[in-house]
Structure formats: structure tokens, C-alpha cells
Amino acid sequence: MSVTKRYIIAVPRHVRMGSGLSLQDVVAGLPEQQLGRAGTTGTQVVEMTAAEADNLARDHGEMLIEEDQPLTLLAPMPALGFEVGPDRGQEYLFAVRDAQTGAPVAGATLFVKGERATYRGRTGQDGTAGVRVLDPVIEHVIVSPAANYWARVIPAPAADRTTEVALTPLIPRGAAAWERQWLGMTSEVSGGAGVKVAVLDSGIADHPDLAVAGGMNALDGADADDFRSDEKGHGTHCAGVIGGRNAVNGVCGVAPDVALYAVKAFPGGRLSDLLEGLQWCIDNGMDIVNMSLAIGSPSALLALKLAEAAQAGITLVAAAGNDGGPQLCHPAASDGVLAVTAFGSMHAFPAGSAHALRIAELRNDATSLFVPNFSNSGPQTAFIAPGVAIISSVPGGYAAWDGTSMACAFVSGLAAAALSAHPEIRTGDARQCEQLRQLLAASAIDLSLPDPIQGAGVPQAGRPAPPQAGPPADPGRAQQQRVAALIADLEGKQQEILAMIAQLG
Incomplete structure (x- = not known):
């Protein structure tokens, strides 16, 4: 079975003005089930195989045909990390608290950096989390709160006891x-x-x-x-x-x-x-x-x-x-x-x-x-x-x-x-x-x-220096x-x- 992908097709302005080819003409010849979003930008999203895209390009050589690439949000924290099943690897336990009040910090993400991969966990309402790791050696752990605290990095934790982590409240200035x-x-x-x-x-x-x-x-x-x-x-x-x-x-x-x-x-x-x-x-x-x-x-x-x-x-x-x-x-x-x-x-x-x-x-x-x-x-x-x-x-x-x-x-x-x-x-x-x-x-x-x-x-x-006067x-x-x-x-x-x-x- 051929794999389909999302493509964007468009007819450049000079082609429309020259040959008279329009996007509507091209779309009219495509199966309705393949059609996706008709953009306000003069584009059409089409679900088709690579071979079908090649054929479309051959039939309409002046048309623009591109894959509808995914966007990447430039996220500030480490890679998402792996989550290991409950019966695999070594489990490391953490308790995350407010450094001033001792209250549990819920929703903090823990990124456990191993030799080969980064593993992820999240604290519950009681501020605790268990993260299972497949690597034998841990380099460090990043504790990233959802809001209102400074993120911390701690050295390799011990596997035989709960690691206590105190987060400093973040105060906007x-x-x-x-x-x-x-x-x-x-x-x-x-x-x-x-x-x-x-x-x-x-x-x-x-x-x-x-x-x-x-x-x-x-x-x-x-x-x-x-x-x-x-x-x-x-x-x-x-x-x-x-x-x-x-x-x-x-x-x-x-x-x-x-x-x-x-x-x-x-x-x-x-x-x-x-x-x-x-x-x-x-x-x-x-x-x-x-x-x-x-x-x-x-x-x-x-x-x-x-x-x-x-x-x-x-x-x-x-x-x-x-x-x-x-x-x-x-x-x-x-x-x-x-x-x-x-x-x-x-x-x-x-x-x-x-x-x-x-x-x-x-x-x-x-x-x-x-x-x-x-x-x-x-x-x-x-x-x-x-x-x-x-x-x-x-x-x-x-x-x-x-x-x-x-x-x-x-x-x-x-x-x-x-x-x-x-x-x-x-x-x-x-x-x-x-x-x-x-x-x-x-x-x-x-x-x-x-x-x-x-x-x-x-x-x-x-x-900034003011722009020159006049035109x-x-x-x-x-x-x-x-x-x-x-x-x-x-x-x-x-x-x-x-x-x-x-x-x-």
C-alpha cells in the first residue's frame, strides 16, 4: 500500500497571467477525497502519494508542489525524553518541595540525563515522581517547574533512596x-x-x-x-x-x-x-x-x-x-x-x-x-x-x-x-x-x-538615530x-x- 503525505500546491502569479492555468483548474481534476484545506493564500492542501505528486508536477510543470512540512516550536527546555514502562530499568524517586515553605510542587518535569538518552517524569499533587531509567549511569537531573520556581540541576541521584529537591520561588522583577x-x-x-x-x-x-x-x-x-x-x-x-x-x-x-x-x-x-x-x-x-x-x-x-x-x-x-x-x-x-x-x-x-x-x-x-x-x-x-x-x-x-x-x-x-x-x-x-x-x-x-x-x-x-528628513x-x-x-x-x-x-x- 502506497503511503500518502500532505502536499501544498499553488499556481504562481506569472503562470496564471501567462498560460491562464488556475489552481481551480488543477483542483477540479483531483479526487475530492484527496483534497484538504483550501487556503486563503491561493494554495490547496492535497493528500497524495509521492508518485501522484510527481505525476502532477509532470502534468503541470510550472506549478509549485511542496510537502506540507511540520512546524517545530523552538522549545526552551531539553528534548521531551523517554518514558520507560513500569517493569523495565531502575526507578529513581524524587520529592520536589518549595524551598521556603516545604509545600509539594506539583507538575514539575524531571529530565534524567543518562549516557544514551534522557528520561522524563512529572510530579503529582504530592510533589513526588518516579522515573525509570535504562542507562546504568546518570549524569544529572533537571527539575523544571511548570511555573513560579527556578529550574534546578542536581547531580546523579542515588537509586536506593528518595532524592529531595528544594525549588527556589521565582520572583519577577x-x-x-x-x-x-x-x-x-x-x-x-x-x-x-x-x-x-x-x-x-x-x-x-x-x-x-x-x-x-x-x-x-x-x-x-x-x-x-x-x-x-x-x-x-x-x-x-x-x-x-x-x-x-x-x-x-x-x-x-x-x-x-x-x-x-x-x-x-x-x-x-x-x-x-x-x-x-x-x-x-x-x-x-x-x-x-x-x-x-x-x-x-x-x-x-x-x-x-x-x-x-x-x-x-x-x-x-x-x-x-x-x-x-x-x-x-x-x-x-x-x-x-x-x-x-x-x-x-x-x-x-x-x-x-x-x-x-x-x-x-x-x-x-x-x-x-x-x-x-x-x-x-x-x-x-x-x-x-x-x-x-x-x-x-x-x-x-x-x-x-x-x-x-x-x-x-x-x-x-x-x-x-x-x-x-x-x-x-x-x-x-x-x-x-x-x-x-x-x-x-x-x-x-x-x-x-x-x-x-x-x-x-x-x-x-x-x-536609534532619527531617520533623515525629507523623502x-x-x-x-x-x-x-x-x-x-x-x-x-x-x-x-x-x-x-x-x-x-x-x-x-
């Missing part, structure tokens, strides 16, 4: 958070008024520190209005970094006056959902889109949609990725996207914290800064920002997370603040994106790191022309792009 000094922020809490920022992520949950102006659920088959649920907590965390409004004892975002929009593409999102989310951002006049996600290989369809968004004046900000490799993930590596890497401070977390595992060789003891071992890098890097032990909002409270996702959110917030402070650069097209990038780059401080790691450096709040600068017009040329080039060379994707896959 509002405008006094460590990362604000590295972003040039003062105690004044304002910025971002009149700017729309879409968080294309796992949704944004209700939280006292957040105000969500609207959004949509881009997942196939979901209720479009269900964007306030966040099973992962990731979108809520990024939203707090961008626009948290509690400057006293909660989360104070970079741009607390911004209009936040939740575009939900997780859990279970695919490329077609990402395209739908981006189309919604274009149709609803977003100024900035924050993307802490990845796909496995380059996509011509995504490149076209990103270029269309840039033509609409949308600044696209994406996380570099958490693989610790010398290449950025996509869409961070795509043309016209501001890719953001991460740095951390050794003074940002308590002793014994799991965040210490992120410290790598590339560090500066004089400033306490380091480049975390998870942060990807590459020639497309635009900026670097704080991304270790970042306290922000999650469903049920607050959590300190690591990842280029957090760094990405800081740059999105800074971009919103800069655009709000300089409304004169608003052109509603690619010139706006280019001038906003120039503002951020002009403000950035140099960490004396290689360009693939830091790009232009760390953008600073309040420091938009030539670089902005040049950027608009480059984006238009990119769209035309992509549409004219889709066969070469598909061949490249096939080679990469």
Missing part, C-alpha cells in the same frame, strides 16, 4: 529585570503605542500582565477565534517579553503599550498553517511578526509569502534556532527576515540553577556575558539579544526560560518601540522594513563577537525593489528551487 540594562532601558515603562505585533506561536493565554487585542487560530480545522488557549505556554512567554505591562512585581515588556495579536499555529502546526497565519497578518495590517518556530527545509512557498509580507511593510523577526549549530533555521535564514541569536549573563540566575548548563566556552568573565551552547549562528544573523533565564508570563504565573525565542521577542519589542517613536518612517511597504532595520542597527552595541553570532549587535531602546532614503527604495525582484525571481525559477529542496531532502 518588573522593570528591574537584568536584561533591561543590556537593552539600554531605563526605569521608564512605555513604548510601542500604535504598533501592531503578531506573535505567531502557540497562542496567548489570559494573564494579568497581558492585554491581547485580537488574533486568529491558523491551525487546520480549528476554531479561528480560539487563539487564547496556549497548551505550550511558549506564545504567552514571548508575548510577555514583548508587551508585558507589570513594571512592579510582574513582567515588564520592551513595548508595554503595543497592541498584541495572537496567531496560533501550535500544537501540531504545519507549513500550510504558517502560510495562513502570515496571510492573516498581511490582511490585518500587522507591523511586526514575531516567529519562534522552524521548518525542516527551505520552502519556495514560504519565501514568496515572506516577501509579500515585507512588501506590505511588515517587519519579520525570527529566532535563530536552538540546535547550537553554525546554520540558522528557516524562516530565520530567509531573505528579509531579522534573525536573532541569544546571549546570557552568569549573574542572572541562582546557584544550582539549570540555566548554568547553558554556559559555553565563549564567555567574558569581566562582563559576565556568555553565548549559550544552544544558540545557532550564521551569516544571516541580524541581531543578538538576551536569551537565558528570561522571566516572563506563562499560564498560571511566571517562568524563567532559555532560548533564541526569548531573544527574538526582545528584538520584536524593540522594533515596535522604535516604530512607535518614529512614525515618519511608516510607508506601508518594504521601505518601512528597511528603515526600521537601519534604526535598530544604528542603535546596537557591539559585544565583540563574530558577525555570524551577533550580527549588528544588541539593539538599544531609545538610542524616504534611497536604501529603503532599494529594499523595495529588491523584494519585488525577489518575488519575480522566485516565481520564475520555481523548478530550480524545487530541485534544490529535493537535493536537501
Whole structure:
């Protein structure tokens, strides 16, 4: 029996205008049972075998046909880990308590790092958990609370007794958070008024520190209005970094006056959902889109949609990725996207914290800064920002997370603040994106790191030089022309792009 996969098909604009071939014509010739989502982006999801996809490509050589790749959320904690059956391996017992009150901590995830694999367990209401492990040697255990405590790393536990773990309560510092000094922020809490920022992520949950102006659920088959649920907590965390409004004892975002929009593409999102989310951002006049996600290989369809968004004046900000490799993930590596890497401070977390595992060789003891071992890098890097032990909002409270996702959110917030402070650069097209990038780059401080790691450096709040008076600068017009040329080039060379994707896959 042949295995079917989800594909996305589309007819590029120049083909429609030239040969007259339309997507509707192609879809009319396909069995109805194979048809999936008909996108608002001029695409159609089709369930078919690889052979059927090849035949379709042969019959319509100018059509774009791509696999509907799964999206990866750039999660901040270790890999999910294995769960071993009840009669296998050695069981390790844990009791997790509040270090101040002794109360049990429920819902904490334990990642037991063995020689060959990582094993996972979760504490119950009594704060205890048993984790079965197949490896004979344990390196360490990460205890990751769901919210309101610092994560801890403990050395190899004993198998013959329960390991007691005391977690330190996490106290948000509002405008006094460590990362604000590295972003040039003062105690004044304002910025971002009149700017729309879409968080294309796992949704944004209700939280006292957040105000969500609207959004949509881009997942196939979901209720479009269900964007306030966040099973992962990731979108809520990024939203707090961008626009948290509690400057006293909660989360104070970079741009607390911004209009936040939740575009939900997780859990279970695919490329077609990402395209739908981006189309919604274009149709609803977003100024900035924050993307802490990845796909496995380059996509011509995504490149076209990103270029269309840039033509609409949308600044696209994406996380570099958490693989610790010398290449950025996509869409961070795509043309016209501001890719953001991460740095951390050794003074940002308590002793014994799991965040210490992120410290790598590339560090500066004089400033306490380091480049975390998870942060990807590459020639497309635009900026670097704080991304270790970042306290922000999650469903049920607050959590300190690591990842280029957090760094990405800081740059999105800074971009919103800069655009709000300089409304004169608003052109509603690619010139706006280019001038906003120039503002951020002009403000950035140099960490004396290689360009693939830091790009232009760390953008600073309040420091961007005002743009030149008069008509938009030539670089902005040049950027608009480059984006238009990119769209035309992509549409004219889709066969070469598909061949490249096939080679990469």
C-alpha cells in the first residue's frame, strides 16, 4: 500500500497571467477525497502519494508542489525524553518541595540525563515522581517547574533512596529585570503605542500582565477565534517579553503599550498553517511578526509569502534556532527576515540553577556575558539579544526560560518601540522594513563577537538615530525593489528551487 503525505500546491502569479492555468483548474481534476484545506493564500492542501505528486508536477510543470512540512516550536527546555514502562530499568524517586515553605510542587518535569538518552517524569499533587531509567549511569537531573520556581540541576541521584529537591520561588522583577540594562532601558515603562505585533506561536493565554487585542487560530480545522488557549505556554512567554505591562512585581515588556495579536499555529502546526497565519497578518495590517518556530527545509512557498509580507511593510523577526549549530533555521535564514541569536549573563540566575548548563566556552568573565551552547549562528544573523533565564508570563504565573525565542521577542519589542517613536518612517511597504532595520542597527552595541553570532549587535531602546528628513532614503527604495525582484525571481525559477529542496531532502 502506497503511503500518502500532505502536499501544498499553488499556481504562481506569472503562470496564471501567462498560460491562464488556475489552481481551480488543477483542483477540479483531483479526487475530492484527496483534497484538504483550501487556503486563503491561493494554495490547496492535497493528500497524495509521492508518485501522484510527481505525476502532477509532470502534468503541470510550472506549478509549485511542496510537502506540507511540520512546524517545530523552538522549545526552551531539553528534548521531551523517554518514558520507560513500569517493569523495565531502575526507578529513581524524587520529592520536589518549595524551598521556603516545604509545600509539594506539583507538575514539575524531571529530565534524567543518562549516557544514551534522557528520561522524563512529572510530579503529582504530592510533589513526588518516579522515573525509570535504562542507562546504568546518570549524569544529572533537571527539575523544571511548570511555573513560579527556578529550574534546578542536581547531580546523579542515588537509586536506593528518595532524592529531595528544594525549588527556589521565582520572583519577577518588573522593570528591574537584568536584561533591561543590556537593552539600554531605563526605569521608564512605555513604548510601542500604535504598533501592531503578531506573535505567531502557540497562542496567548489570559494573564494579568497581558492585554491581547485580537488574533486568529491558523491551525487546520480549528476554531479561528480560539487563539487564547496556549497548551505550550511558549506564545504567552514571548508575548510577555514583548508587551508585558507589570513594571512592579510582574513582567515588564520592551513595548508595554503595543497592541498584541495572537496567531496560533501550535500544537501540531504545519507549513500550510504558517502560510495562513502570515496571510492573516498581511490582511490585518500587522507591523511586526514575531516567529519562534522552524521548518525542516527551505520552502519556495514560504519565501514568496515572506516577501509579500515585507512588501506590505511588515517587519519579520525570527529566532535563530536552538540546535547550537553554525546554520540558522528557516524562516530565520530567509531573505528579509531579522534573525536573532541569544546571549546570557552568569549573574542572572541562582546557584544550582539549570540555566548554568547553558554556559559555553565563549564567555567574558569581566562582563559576565556568555553565548549559550544552544544558540545557532550564521551569516544571516541580524541581531543578538538576551536569551537565558528570561522571566516572563506563562499560564498560571511566571517562568524563567532559555532560548533564541526569548531573544527574538526582545528584538520584536524593540522594533515596535522604535516604530512607535518614529512614525515618519511608516510607508506601508518594504521601505518601512528597511528603515526600521537601519534604526535598530544604528542603535546596537557591539559585544565583540563574530558577525555570524551577533550580527549588528544588541539593539538599544531609545538610542536609534532619527531617520533623515525629507523623502524616504534611497536604501529603503532599494529594499523595495529588491523584494519585488525577489518575488519575480522566485516565481520564475520555481523548478530550480524545487530541485534544490529535493537535493536537501
